[in-house]
Amino acid sequence: MKDQRLETRVDTQTIKIEARKAQVYYGTNHAIIDVDVDIMDKTVTAFIGPSGCGKSTFLRCLNRMNDTIPSCRVEGSITLEGENIYDPRVDPVQLRARIGMVFQKPNPFPKSIYDNVAYGPKIHGLTRNKAELDEVVETCLRKAALWNEVKDRLQSPGTGLSGGQQQRLCIARAIATSPEVLLMDEPCSALDPIATAQVEELIDELRSQFSVVIVTHSMQQAARVSQRTAFFHLGYLVEFGETGQIFTNPKDPRTESYISGRIG
Amino acid sequence: MSIGLLSLIILVLAALGYVIGRRKAVGQVEGDIRKLHSLPPFYGRITALLTAVPAFFLIAAWLLAQPLFLENKAISLIDPAELPAGKSAELMMADVRRVAAGLNMLEARGDEVGPLLASPTALKTALNGAGVVLETEPTPSTLAATAALRDAGDTSRLAMTGAALLLALAGLAFGFSRINPEYRARNATEQFAMWLLMTSSLIAVLTTVGIVGSLLFESIHFFRLYPASEFFFSTTWKPQFGGGSSLGILPLLWGTLYVSVIALVVAVPIGLMSAIYLAEYASRSTRAWVKPAIEILAGIPTIVYGLFALITVGPLLRDYFASPLGLGTSSSSVMTAGLVMGIMVIPFVSSLSDDIINAVPQSLRDGSLGLGATPSETIKQVVIPAALPGIVGAVLLAASRAIGETMIVVLGAGAAAQLSMNPFEAMTTVTVKIVSQLTGDTEFASPETLVAFALGLTLFCLTLALNIIALVIVRKYREQYE
Numbered sequence: 247m248k249d250q251r252l253e254t255r256v257d258t259q260t261i262k263i264e265a266r267k268a269q270v271y272y273g274t275n276h277a278i279i280d281v282d283v284d285i286m287d288k289t290v291t292a293f294i295g296p297s298g299c300g301k302s303t304f305l306r307c308l309n310r311m312n313d314t315i316p317s318c319r320v321e322g323s324i325t326l327e328g329e330n331i332y333d334p335r336v337d338p339v340q341l342r343a344r345i346g347m348v349f350q351k352p353n354p355f356p357k358s359i360y361d362n363v364a365y366g367p368k369i370h371g372l373t374r375n376k377a378e379l380d381e382v383v384e385t386c387l388r389k390a391a392l393w394n395e396v397k398d399r400l401q402s403p404g405t406g407l408s409g410g411q412q413q414r415l416c417i418a419r420a421i422a423t424s425p426e427v428l429l430m431d432e433p434c435s436a437l438d439p440i441a442t443a444q445v446e447e448l449i450d451e452l453r454s455q456f457s458v459v460i461v462t463h464s465m466q467q468a469a470r471v472s473q474r475t476a477f478f479h480l481g482y483l484v485e486f487g488e489t490g491q492i493f494t495n496p497k498d499p500r501t502e503s504y505i506s507g508r509i510g
Numbered sequence: 511m512s513i514g515l516l517s518l519i520i521l522v523l524a525a526l527g528y529v530i531g532r533r534k535a536v537g538q539v540e541g542d543i544r545k546l547h548s549l550p551p552f553y554g555r556i557t558a559l560l561t562a563v564p565a566f567f568l569i570a571a572w573l574l575a576q577p578l579f580l581e582n583k584a585i586s587l588i589d590p591a592e593l594p595a596g597k598s599a600e601l602m603m604a605d606v607r608r609v610a611a612g613l614n615m616l617e618a619r620g621d622e623v624g625p626l627l628a629s630p631t632a633l634k635t636a637l638n639g640a641g642v643v644l645e646t647e648p649t650p651s652t653l654a655a656t657a658a659l660r661d662a663g664d665t666s667r668l669a670m671t672g673a674a675l676l677l678a679l680a681g682l683a684f685g686f687s688r689i690n691p692e693y694r695a696r697n698a699t700e701q702f703a704m705w706l707l708m709t710s711s712l713i714a715v716l717t718t719v720g721i722v723g724s725l726l727f728e729s730i731h732f733f734r735l736y737p738a739s740e741f742f743f744s745t746t747w748k749p750q751f752g753g754g755s756s757l758g759i760l761p762l763l764w765g766t767l768y769v770s771v772i773a774l775v776v777a778v779p780i781g782l783m784s785a786i787y788l789a790e791y792a793s794r795s796t797r798a799w800v801k802p803a804i805e806i807l808a809g810i811p812t813i814v815y816g817l818f819a820l821i822t823v824g825p826l827l828r829d830y831f832a833s834p835l836g837l838g839t840s841s842s843s844v845m846t847a848g849l850v851m852g853i854m855v856i857p858f859v860s861s862l863s864d865d866i867i868n869a870v871p872q873s874l875r876d877g878s879l880g881l882g883a884t885p886s887e888t889i890k891q892v893v894i895p896a897a898l899p900g901i902v903g904a905v906l907l908a909a910s911r912a913i914g915e916t917m918i919v920v921l922g923a924g925a926a927a928q929l930s931m932n933p934f935e936a937m938t939t940v941t942v943k944i945v946s947q948l949t950g951d952t953e954f955a956s957p958e959t960l961v962a963f964a965l966g967l968t969l970f971c972l973t974l975a976l977n978i979i980a981l982v983i984v985r986k987y988r989e990q991y992e
Contacts, residue, residue: 311876314875314876323600339883341884342880342881342882343881344882346881351873353871353873353876355874355877355892356874356892356895356896357891358897363890364553364880366883368880369882369883369887369891416877420880423881423882431651468840
């Protein structure tokens with residue numbers, strides 16, 4: 247059923263998430279200033295920029311993970327399919343089920359590989375019986391290119407996997423709740439080049455089903471995996487456009503300095 | 511020479527060692543300390559350590575071993591013919607020791623001891639005056655043994671003083687002679703520190719071994735006088751001071767376990783839930799005053815809890831639960847002691863669990879929240895499983911506390927040893943009976959007294975088993991999840 251729904255939506259120019267004049271404050275610190283971003287459906291959008299420029303902060307606003315930080319305050323409007331996600335009527339818990347997240351450091355739960363992937367479907371009641379759950383777990387592990395490596399030890403702990411496997415497990419776990427958008431906060435920064443390549447390949451495949459937003463420090467990675475790129479600097483969104491255009495023909499001098507390695 | 515004075519001399523020698531060691535090192539390089547391997551204080555320090563530490567170890571070892579050697583000699587002097595009926599030479603030695611100590615005390619006060627030794631009556635009066643009360647007048651052979659003991663004590667003390675001073679001087683000379691600019695005093699100090707630390711941990715371990723050994727020794731003594739099968743399997747506990755007691759441990763063990771289980775049933779849910787609240791939901795400012803407030807519970811003396819049980823909880827339970835339900839009329843009950851003890855151990859569970867829950871990485875919580883789980887689902891499915899080994903440890907610590915608790919049981923549960931399921935009936939525990947058996951007026955060598963050691967040993971085995979179970983659980987869990 248899920249696959250049908252995804253196949254019917256082929257128009258890649260649908261706007262999934264729209265941010266207008268988004269502001270984020272940590273206490274008195276104004277961390278994100280006037281950010282306007284459109285996240286397209288079935289597209290990989292990369293956020294690049296030097297450390298502390300606010301790209302991770304902005305990413306965490308998109309599924310209200312910043313709610314867990316008491317001093318954090320968000321203003322402006324961020325809408326998911328036209329609905330303001332900061333509206334009091336929106337349940338952040340439900341929202342996070344629609345907008346999944348993969349973190350910088352692999353953080354598998356202290357559970358078996360199977361239970362890690364089954365976690366989301368179980369708490370959201372997405373499956374009716376064990377057989378369906380088994381199927382979801384297998385599908386997600388296959389999508390995360392992990393199935394062949396772990397199919398014989400689904401009951402062994404997820405924390406026993408290697409770093410790259412753990413990160414792919416976390417991706418499988420995130421897509422198991424069938425989110426509409428997948429947020430990835432530097433998903434490859436703790437991985438070696440081989441695991442990074444696997445994850446990048448995976449991101450490219452996921453694009454056919456989800457909208458993916460990835461924060462990265464590696465400009466090569468942004469160029470390889472994304473279709474659209476946003477460059478953040480000191481809390482401002484400096485430039486946002488087609489990845490090819492940003493990397494070959496940036497309009498803003500700051501973007502040019504950054505991608506050529508002069509600031510950062 | 512007294513131990514205090516001797517220690518002072520050794521410390522002075524060590525200080526001297528520090529000064530001359532340091533000066534020699536600096537002198538050898540003519541003040542250019544960059545040519546030394548280590549900073550000058552290290553040369554002083556190692557000399558001081560070599561002077562003082564071996565000498566102090568010698569004194570400690572000597573003082574520990576001295577009584578063993580001296581008393582063997584004195585005990586052979588006691589004439590078996592003079593022993594009163596039922597007293598062994600070993601028991602007589604207790605008198606000998608006290609007389610010797612009393613004489614030393616009189617001498618230290620400046621009294622003339624010589625004439626007293628000639629007349630047992632005068633000696634007894636004089637010792638009475640010094641606070642040493644003797645049952646009978648010392649017999650001639652006791653006096654001989656006393657004299658031998660004191661003589662040997664003096665000689666041994668003199669020999670120890672000499673040996674310790676000699677060792678200190680030797681250490682000083684050795685340390686001093688080794689000093690030259692290439693000498694790695696810094697590394698040597700490090701080595702020395704390591705040995706010192708290792709010895710300290712060894713002392714802790716050996717003390718445990720010693721305690722278990724003494725328990726074991728006296729227990730074996732007890733089982734020679736009283737059949738082990740009776741002790742472990744009899745269901746009656748009825749000590750009689752005239753002899754012919756039944757000393758079955760089962761009612762006591764039952765009481766201990768019953769009280770502890772009630773205590774844990776109270777403490778674990780309350781403690782764990784307050785820990786979860788503090789760690790996951792409470793704001794920083796709430797936590798700052800709630801946590802210390804809970805920990806105050808751990809600081810209340812158990813006798814105060816006992817009073818609370820006796821005066822408040824006991825009558826309350828009797829009047830509002832036990833009597834109306836027809837379950838008993840005693841204000842001392844297992845339930846009273848268990849409830850109050852449960853309150854006492856809440857902080858053990860909550861404080862430790864809180865620290866452990868806080869130590870669970872935030873990334874795990876983020877991961878779960880990021881999948882759309884609510885905070886309570888996150889706690890139940892991710893945080894608590896990750897913290898479980900530590901929580902098990904906290905619970906078992908609370909259990910050991912509950913099993914070993916005495917005062918609350920004395921005042922709350924009474925002293926009647928019985929096997930009953932009714933939680934509103936008076937029962938008692940192993941620890942309470944250990945106290946009451948040892949504070950009785952019976953002879954030390956009787957089974958009624960020695961049973962205390964067997965009880966203690968059983969209790970020790972119980973808590974040891976608990977700890978081992980905890981270790982196994984924790985290890986199994988770790989294997990699975992790390």
